[in-house]
Structures are given as structure tokens and as C-alpha cells.
Amino acid sequence: MKTLLFVDDDPKVLQGLQRQLRTMRNEWNMNFVEGGPQALAFMARQPVDVIVTDMMMPGMDGSQLLSEVSRRHPQTVRIVLSGQAEREAVLRLVGPAHQYLSKPCEADELRNAIIRTFSLCDLLGNEHLKNLTARIKSLPTLPSAQTRLTGELQKDAPSLERISEIVARDIGLTAKIMQLVNSAFFGLPRQISDPQEAVAYLGLTTVRALALSAEIFSQFDPRLCQLFSLDILERHSWATGLLARRMAHLERQNNQMMDQCFLAGLLHDVGQLVLATGLHEEYSQVILQARQKKQPVCQVEQELFGASHADVGAYLLGLWGLPNVIVEAVAWHHQPSRSVAAQFSQVMAVHVADVLIHERQQVYTEAPPPGLAMAYLEKTGLAGRIETWRAASLENDEVY
Amino acid sequence: MEKIQVIDDEASRLTLPKVPPRQEAGQQAATAKVQKELIGTAENRLWLMHENNLLQVLMDNLPDFIYFKDVHSRFTRINKAHARHLGLQQPEAAIGKSDADFFPMRLARQKLVDEQCLLATGKPILGLIEKSDTAGETKWLSSTKVPIYAADGKISGLVGISRDITAAKEAEMERQAMEAQLRQAQKLESIGQLAAGIAHEINTPTQYVGDNTRFVKDSFPAIMQVLKSHEDLLAAVKNQAVTPELIARSEVLIKESDLEYLYVQIPTALGETLEGVERVSKIVRAMKEFSHPGGKGKSLADLNKAIESTATVARNEWKYVADLKLELEPELPLVPCFLGEFNQCVLNLIVNAAHAIGDVVKKNPGTKGLITVQTRRDGDHVEVRVTDTGTGIPESVRPKIFEPFFTTKDVGQGTGQGLTVVYANVVKKHGGTVTFETELGRGTTFILRLPLHPPPPAKGGEG
Ligand SMILES: Nc1ncnc2c1ncn2[C@@H]1O[C@H](COP(=O)(O)OP(=O)(O)OP(=O)(O)O)[C@@H](O)[C@H]1O
Ligand SMILES: [Fe+2]
Ligand SMILES: [Fe+2]
Ligand SMILES: [Mg+2]
Numbered sequence: 001m002k003t004l005l006f007v008d009d010d011p012k013v014l015q016g017l018q019r020q021l022r023t024m025r026n027e028w029n030m031n032f033v034e035g036g037p038q039a040l041a042f043m044a045r046q047p048v049d050v051i052v053t054d055m056m057m058p059g060m061d062g063s064q065l066l067s068e069v070s071r072r073h074p075q076t077v078r079i080v081l082s083g084q085a086e087r088e089a090v091l092r093l094v095g096p097a098h099q100y101l102s103k104p105c106e107a108d109e110l111r112n113a114i115i116r117t118f119s120l121c122d123l124l125g126n127e128h129l130k131n132l133t134a135r136i137k138s139l140p141t142l143p144s145a146q147t148r149l150t151g152e153l154q155k156d157a158p159s160l161e162r163i164s165e166i167v168a169r170d171i172g173l174t175a176k177i178m179q180l181v182n183s184a185f186f187g188l189p190r191q192i193s194d195p196q197e198a199v200a201y202l203g204l205t206t207v208r209a210l211a212l213s214a215e216i217f218s219q220f221d222p223r224l225c226q227l228f229s230l231d232i233l234e235r236h237s238w239a240t241g242l243l244a245r246r247m248a249h250l251e252r253q254n255n256q257m258m259d260q261c262f263l264a265g266l267l268h269d270v271g272q273l274v275l276a277t278g279l280h281e282e283y284s285q286v287i288l289q290a291r292q293k294k295q296p297v298c299q300v301e302q303e304l305f306g307a308s309h310a311d312v313g314a315y316l317l318g319l320w321g322l323p324n325v326i327v328e329a330v331a332w333h334h335q336p337s338r339s340v341a342a343q344f345s346q347v348m349a350v351h352v353a354d355v356l357i358h359e360r361q362q363v364y365t366e367a368p369p370p371g372l373a374m375a376y377l378e379k380t381g382l383a384g385r386i387e388t389w390r391a392a393s394l395e396n397d398e399v400y
Numbered sequence: 401m402e403k404i405q406v407i408d409d410e411a412s413r414l415t416l417p418k419v420p421p422r423q424e425a426g427q428q429a430a431t432a433k434v435q436k437e438l439i440g441t442a443e444n445r446l447w448l449m450h451e452n453n454l455l456q457v458l459m460d461n462l463p464d465f466i467y468f469k470d471v472h473s474r475f476t477r478i479n480k481a482h483a484r485h486l487g488l489q490q491p492e493a494a495i496g497k498s499d500a501d502f503f504p505m506r507l508a509r510q511k512l513v514d515e516q517c518l519l520a521t522g523k524p525i526l527g528l529i530e531k532s533d534t535a536g537e538t539k540w541l542s543s544t545k546v547p548i549y550a551a552d553g554k555i556s557g558l559v560g561i562s563r564d565i566t567a568a569k570e571a572e573m574e575r576q577a578m579e580a581q582l583r584q585a586q587k588l589e590s591i592g593q594l595a596a597g598i599a600h601e602i603n604t605p606t607q608y609v610g611d612n613t614r615f616v617k618d619s620f621p622a623i624m625q626v627l628k629s630h631e632d633l634l635a636a637v638k639n640q641a642v643t644p645e646l647i648a649r650s651e652v653l654i655k656e657s658d659l660e661y662l663y664v665q666i667p668t669a670l671g672e673t674l675e676g677v678e679r680v681s682k683i684v685r686a687m688k689e690f691s692h693p694g695g696k697g698k699s700l701a702d703l704n705k706a707i708e709s710t711a712t713v714a715r716n717e718w719k720y721v722a723d724l725k726l727e728l729e730p731e732l733p734l735v736p737c738f739l740g741e742f743n744q745c746v747l748n749l750i751v752n753a754a755h756a757i758g759d760v761v762k763k764n765p766g767t768k769g770l771i772t773v774q775t776r777r778d779g780d781h782v783e784v785r786v787t788d789t790g791t792g793i794p795e796s797v798r799p800k801i802f803e804p805f806f807t808t809k810d811v812g813q814g815t816g817q818g819l820t821v822v823y824a825n826v827v828k829k830h831g832g833t834v835t836f837e838t839e840l841g842r843g844t845t846f847i848l849r850l851p852l853h854p855p856p857p858a859k860g861g862e863g
Binding site: 010012013015016017019020022023056057058059060061083084102103104105106107 | 596599600602603604605606607608609610611612614615618658661665668669672675676716719720721765766768
């Protein structure tokens with residue numbers, strides 16, 4: 001049984017939640033406490049899978065509590081359920097919370113968010129990797145992206161377009177911005193996958209506050225995992241995103257699909273970044289073995305960790321509340337046949353684009369991914385499109 | 401309206417040498433006649449030339465406007481400066497004309513009324529602030545006009561001198577506009593800050609009102625099933641047709657429907673829902689009272705009620721660091737005041753108190769401070785005291801706290817306008833006083849005193 005802990009300084013809110021979620025009592029072990037210190041005491045006695053906390057509380061507020069929880073119990077999924085209306089408040093949570101829900105929150109919305117995180121937990125089998133991923137507050141960025149972003153923001157009239165482009169070229173920034181803009185806090189009527197739209201929604205003030213917060217800009221230290229190059233990963237990801245979008249365009253998909261293909265392509269290997277920053281030497285080991293034995297990286301990862309960067313990446317993005325289609329496309333980008341989709345899908349676009357970009361990209365140090373899932377392509381009747389897509393991958397040299 | 405001071409003492413009267421009674425002929429003719437009679441002897445002539453010279457020099461070189469008028473308020477002589485203001489090349493061109501020839505109708509009539517009053521009563525006009533529009537320009541003038549007495553003791557006209565105070569007046573108006581703007585800006589800012597707090601205050605009960613209502617709704621089908629099965633059972637009992645199956649069915653339904661839990665929870669859920677709805681409507685009511693439009697004039701206000709609403713509206717600002725105690729004198733008389741402004745003052749003081757307590761609480765996590773708001777009548781005044789158990793105000797800071805933009809807080813926490821606005825509202829708008837008592841490490845009390853019978857607003861002041 002999964003254990004849940006709800007924290008709110010108002011006992012009436014807790015009672016309401018308790019009554020409303022009573023139907024889940026046979027599946028969930030639900031606990032309710034009235035403050036941060038009580039929550040920490042509870043967690044010291046008993047592991048908790050998901051903590052749902054209010055933000056404003058006397059003594060220890062929600063962001064302090066969650067920071068402490070992420071330090072002491074990194075595997076616990078951290079969700080905020082707050083009635084706060086200020087944007088600044090949510091910025092304080094960008095680090096410590098995985099997801100934000102707004103009061104008043106429909107019971108279904110809360111229930112679904114919790115169910116979703118539970119199914120995510122099952123996705124990634126390795127507890128150690130789970131801890132590692134759940135502890136991540138932000139992903140490292142390249143110093144050049146940081147310089148360019150702060151430079152643009154300091155101008156008298158910063159251009160939203162240039163800022164979006166800087167964001168979109170950076171895996172870590174994009175993932176963070178998507179986490180924010182898709183959180184219930186902003187209450188947008190639909191999920192957003194286009195970085196430019198996301199930046200426009202958040203607005204310059206919020207983006208600036210984000211850019212200035214040290215939580216967001218951790219720098220990548222190349223010495224820690226020497227065989228890994230963030231620069232190359234960024235370029236590979238950007239190229240994959242562009243090609244996935246181009247493919248969607250060639251298949252006459254709508255704008256939303258094109259945006260999702262791009263975002264999933266951009267983020268498909270985010271798990272590698274998590275592993276390289278979290279496991280340094282072990283990950284160097286993975287890369288080394290992959291090169292020496294000419295094995296796909298994901299295969300070595302699976303062998304050594306019992307999970308691949310695709311699992312880790314999907315777990316992270318799921319925790320951060322990114323749209324499900326993105327999480328799925330990332331999870332299965334090496335095994336598209338696990339998807340139930342019987343026609344062109346985000347999973348397929350990312351899978352094919354990834355392989356095609358690897359074909360093109362000589363400099364990339366990762367051993368190539370497993371080849372195209374031809375059986376799946378045949379099954380969906382899209383195998384015949386491969387040459388068209390490959391030609392598209394050759395069109396634009398500038399991006400590689 | 402402008403302030404008019406009236407002084408009338410014999411000594412300050414201006415008397416001209418003997419003048420014969422005014423004749424019916426035109427004013428020019430009359431003037432010529434006066435002059436002829438005056439220029440009698442050579443001695444006189446010399447003396448007069450000398451005097452006239454002096455007068456001419458004085459008139460032509462003073463930047464102030466100088467003008468003489470007859471009993472019909474027609475110009476008999478003006479100086480160069482005034483001619484320029486009236487748009488004339490030569491001063492002589494004004495002679496025989498009146499204000500109506502130069503100024504808009506309303507203005508000219510106002511001047512005429514003022515001057516006719518002066519000519520009738522002999523009461524001089526001193527330092528009257530006049531707006532003076534001519535085709536080309538708008539000027540603000542400070543005018544002094546005094547009657548001229550003929551030798552027979554009758555008033556024969558007036559002499560006026562007007563000083564151009566446009567620059568000073570504009571600076572003053574600008575300052576007033578700025579002050580109003582400051583007040584407005586602070587109001588907006590605190591409304592913005594409050595709005596976020598109020599949203600939070602409303603979102604919380606809304607959460608559990610929703611949860612509880614849905615809970616009752618979701619439980620009802622199960623309850624209904626139990627009731628239905630008991631109806632069946634009852635019917636069976638009446639017909640003496642009870643079967644073991646019927647009993648078993650009822651028992652199963654009772655077990656499945658979690659009745660024990662529902663018996664306890666449904667009444668509490670409904671009670672808490674009602675309480676939540678009441679909490680929301682209390683906030684909404686308080687908001688309405690707080691944002692009192694504060695019409696043009698003062699109205700008699702129940703300060704206790706105003707303080708209660710303001711404290712409710714501001715609850716999110718203090719509740720995490722302090723408790724708030726209201727000690728309001730039940731018999732407090734109504735106080736003539738601008739309610740909107742008064743609420744603003746109380747809000748600013750409560751927010752300051754919460755901040756000062758917040759600083760203490762930060763150093764001693766887990767503790768809470770206390771804010772006390774008291775009202776009482778003290779003779780002709782009503783006193784409002786806002787006391788906190790915060791940091792107290794350091795001595796070096798005390799003299800500066802009412803200065804505009806003086807703050808010791810971080811950017812985003814304070815802009816240093818709170819107390820400036822309190823001071824302006826209480827002292828300038830209500831004729832009250834603001835004082836404070838403070839002790840480092842113990843706390844601070846701000847004391848507002850509002851007069852119950854403020855003197856009627858001085859006639860004049862701003863337009
Ligand atoms: N109750 C109090 N206890 C301690 N210090 C106070 C108290 N009230 C005011 N002060 C001091 O006086 C200063 C000026 O107060 P004022 O309300 O004018 O501005 P502010 O609170 O800093 O900003 P604002 O009210 O515009 O948000 C404060 O910065 C603080 O140092
Ligand atoms: Fe990959
Ligand atoms: Fe890849
Ligand atoms: Mg203040």
C-alpha cells in the first residue's frame with residue numbers, strides 16, 4: 001500500500017481531504033498532520049511515498065518543509081496544494097516541489113495527480129536512481145546559455161523571441177520552464193509544449209526572476225564526468241527536436257503535435273544529463289564500456305543500473321508534471337513498440353529522429369542507439385516514409 | 401474659495417486731495433476737470449509734478465499690476481505691466497474700459513461683484529488669490545484693492561495692485577497633485593498586496609467547502625440504498641413476509657455503506673461547510689466595507705466596525721506571525737471621518753506591526769506575537785492604539801519614520817510610504833494627531849487621535 005502524508009495548518013482542510021479521499025482508503029494509507037514539524041516527525045518514523053503540503057503555514061512554511069524533506073527523504077514525491085495567488089510564491093517552490101496544485105482543487109485533479117505519480121514510481125525500478133532523480137531541483141546548463149540569457153534580460157527591451165530561443169536550445173532550462181508553465185498554479189486551460197509560448201505565458205518578470213535564482217542555474221562541471229559532453233548532448237537534442245517537428249510537419253500533423261514532437265525530441269535524452277551529473281564516475285564507466293564494446297548506451301545502462309536514461313528522464317519529467325505524451329515519448333524513445341499508438345505519434349517521431357540524427361552526427365561520442373524499430377514502423381504502415389524523413393534530416397546542416 | 405482678509409481701520413485709508421463731486425459727464429471729462437482744479441498754483445504744480453513723477457516711476461518699474469478704477473470699476477489709469485497682461489500696447493488704451501473688455505464673462509463678473517462690494521462698504525480686499533485668464537495666458541494673482549476717498553469722505557474709486565504668483569501657485573498645485581498621487585499609489589499597492597492575501601483567505605475555505613459537499617453528495621446514494629432496503633423490510637414486516645434474504649440484504653448494505661462513519665462525518669462535514677461559507681462571506685463583506693469609496697466629504701463612521709473589517713481583510717498579512725486582539729470600546733461615539741482614508745491608516749499600522757513581529761518571530765521560530773488594536777473615547781477625541789510585540793523602533797530611526805520613502809525594509813517588503821500616508825490622512829485630513837511609544841525588544845504602539853468635533857474646514861485653501 002502506498003503511503004501519503006497531507007500537511008495543512010487548517011484542520012478543516014485536512015478533514016475535507018480525508019472525507020473526499022475516503023474512497024481510496026483501501027489502496028492508500030493516508031495520514032494527516034497540521035504542520036511542518038509534525039510532518040518531519042512522521043516521516044522519521046515511517047517512509048512516505050507522496051507528501052502533499054500547504055504553502056503558507058506558521059512556523060515552518062511549505063517550501064521550508066519540502067526542502068527539508070528533499071534532503072532527508074529524497075525519494076518522496078513532493079506536491080504543493082496551496083491557495084496562494086502570487087507568482088513570487090510559486091517561484092520559491094521551483095526548487096523543492098515537484099508539482100503545484102492550486103486551492104480550490106477538484107478532488108479528481110488531486111487524485112489523478114497522485115495516481116500519476118504512483119504509476120511513475122513503478123516505472124523506474126531502481127530505488128537509488130529514484131532517489132537521485134527525485135532530489136534534482138534543476139538541471140545543469142551550459143555557461144554560454146546562462147551568459148546569453150542574462151545578457152538578453154539585462155537589455156532595455158529584451159526580446160521574448162530571443163529569450164525563447166535561448167531557452168529552447170537548453171535542455172535544463174526548457175524542462176524547468178515547462179514544469180512551471182504546466183503546473184496547475186498558472187491554471188492554463190491546456191498543456192503547453194512550445195517553449196516560446198511558455199516564455200510568453202510566464203512573462204519577462206517571472207523569467208527574469210527564474211534566471212536570477214541560483215536554484216535554476218547550476219552550472220555543469222565537466223570534470224566530474226569526463227567522458228560526457230553536455231555541449232554535444234545539447235546539440236544532439238536540439239537537432240533531434242527540430243527533426244521530430246519537421247517529421248510531424250511532413251506527416252501533416254497539427255501545430256500541437258509539432259510542438260510536442262519538438263519538445264519530446266529536445267528532452268528525450270535528459271536522463272543522460274541526470275545520470276552524468278548524479279553518478280559521475282559510474283556514468284563515465286557506462287560510456288567507456290559502450291564505446292569499447294560498441295554497445296548502445298541504454299543497453300549498458302540497463303545492464304549496470306537496471307534502468308536506462310530513458311526511464312530516468314521520463315521519471316524526472318513525470319515528477320515535474322510535464323504532459324503525459326512527452327513523458328511517454330521520452331520513456332519509449334528506444335522502444336517505440338511499447339506505445340499503443342497505431343499511427344504517427346510523438347514516440348515514433350522522437351525514436352526515428354534520434355536514430356537519424358545519430359546517423360548524421362559523427363562527432364557524438366555516445367555509441368549509437370539501437371537501430372530503427374522496423375517491425376513497429378511496418379506495423380504502423382509508416383516504414384515507407386523513412387527515406388523521406390532521412391532526406392529531411394540531411395536538409396539542414398546548420399543545426400548539427 | 402480664496403481666503404479674504406478684511407481689515408478696516410481709518411489709518412490705512414487712502415485719501416486724495418479735495419475732489420469735487422463727480423459729475424454726470426464721461427469719466428475722462430471728470431478726470432480732466434479734477435486735474436485742472438488741482439493744478440491751481442505754481443507751487444502746487446511743482447509739487448504735483450514731482451509726486452506724479454514718483455508715481456509714474458513706481459508704476460512703470462514695478463512688475464506688479466497697478467490699476468486705478470472709478471466707482472463703476474472702469475480703469476482710470478493702469479501701469480505698463482498691467483497693460484501687457486491685458487494685451488494692450490499702451491496703458492492709456494485701458495482708460496474707460498472695464499474687466500469685461502478683457503476677461504471671460506464669469507471672471508469679470510466676479511471681479512465686479514468683489515469691487516462693488518468694496519466700493520459700497522469701503523472694506524479693502526487684501527491678498528485675494530485670483531485666477532486671471534486673458535486670451536493669451538492664465539495667471540494666478542494675489543490682489544490687494546483699497547478704496548480711494550475723495551475729500552468729502554465719499555469713495556471715489558479704488559486702486560489695486562496684483563502680484564503674479566503663477567509660479568508659486570503651480571508649484572503648490574504640483575505638490576498637491578503629487579501628494580494625492582502618492583496616496584493613490586500607496587492605496588493601489590496595498591490593495592494589490594491585499595488582493596493576493598484575500599484570494600488565499602478565500603481559497604482555503606473554498607477547498608473544504610467543495611470537498612465536504614462532494615463527500616455528502618457521494619455518500620448519499622449509499623444512504624438511500626440502505627433506506628430503500630429498509631422500506632422494503634418494513635413493508636415485509638407489515639405483510640408478515642420477512643425473509644432471511646431481505647434481512648441479509650439490509651445487513652450487507654449497511655455494512656458496505658460505511659454507516660458508522662457517515663453518521664459522525666456528515667453532520668460535521670455540513671457544519672464545517674456552513675462555517676466555511678460564513679468565513680467567505682465575512683471576508684467579502686469586510687472587503688466591501690474596507691474599500692468604502694470614501695466620497696467627497698466626511699461622514700459619521702463607526703470606527704470599531706471599520707477596524708474589524710480592516711483586520712479581517714488584512715488577516716493573511718498577520719495570521720502567520722501573530723494573534724490579533726481587538727479591545728474596542730462598545731460605547732464609542734461615531735466619528736466624523738473619511739472612512740476610506742481611516743481604513744488605509746489602520747491597515748498600514750497593522751501591516752507595520754505584523755512586519756515588526758515577523759522580524760522577532762524569524763529569530764525565535766515557533767513563537768507568535770500579538771497585535772492589539774484598542775479604541776476609546778478621551779474627551780473630545782477618539783483614540784485608536786495599535787500595539788505590537790515586535791522589534792521596537794531604534795532611536796536613530798525614530799525621527800525619520802514619517803518621512804516619505806523612508807524604510808528599513810527590503811525591496812518588495814516596504815516602500816516607506818505607509819506612515820507618511822497615515823500622517824497625511826490623520827493630521828492634514830482629519831485635524832488629528834499621530835504619536836508613538838516604542839521600546840526596543842518590547843514593541844511599539846502607534847496612537848491616532850481624531851477630534852470628535854473638528855473645526856469646520858477653513859474656508860479657502862485649495863480651489
Ligand atoms: N510597528 C513598528 N515597529 C517597528 N518599526 C516600525 C513600525 N512601524 C514602522 N516602523 C519603521 O518605520 C519605517 C517606516 O514605516 P512605513 O510604514 O512608513 O514604511 P514601510 O513599512 O517601510 O513601507 P510601506 O508601509 O510603504 O510598505 C519602517 O521601515 C520601520 O523601520
Ligand atoms: Fe537516448
Ligand atoms: Fe539520443
Ligand atoms: Mg508600512
